[in-house]
Amino acid sequence: MDVFTVRRVTRNHVGDFRYVRLEALRLYPEAFGASFADESQKPDEFFAERLLLNTVFGGFDLHNRLQGIIGISFSTAPKLSHVATFWGMYVRAELRGSGLSRALMAAALQAVGTVRTVKLSVVSTNRPAQALYRSVGFKEWATDTAALCVDGVFHDELLMRLDF
DSSP, X not given: OOSEEEXXXXXXXXXXXXXXXXXXXXXXXXXOSSOHHHHTTSOHHHHHHHHHHSEEEXXXXXXXXXXXXXXXXEOOSGGGTTEEEXXXXXXXXXXXTTTHHHHHHHHHHHHTTTOSEEEEEEETTOHHHHHHHHHTTOEEEEEEEEEEEETTEXXXXXXXXXXX
């Protein structure tokens, strides 16, 4: 029996989304382009807009608490409308190892519809995430050297893509 359900995160969940997103940025600053210092100052409306302008799936535990998220952005530019980008993948420690990461990825992949390519980036030191992405078909196509600088330390990001 699953210990979670995966469904779309809506404006009704904005407080939970904000909490989980900020936790991810605070605990793993090298894994995200956004910073805790910046986003923690943003009002709930900022997070509500992210939910409105993107497709975000959440993993909810048996007590209906948000335990994981993945975002999908779709370009509205005609020349880029064939590409979707996954962002902000995070699962709280409580449900790691439960299959939630894979379930979030499956929901996101199902939601991309008719796009031709899905792209994502992952910090080069996050081997479990890389393994998950490879297991569903993503392939590395480039390394963005020194993509992020956190507290004076540079981190490379692997750029990955899945073509349909």
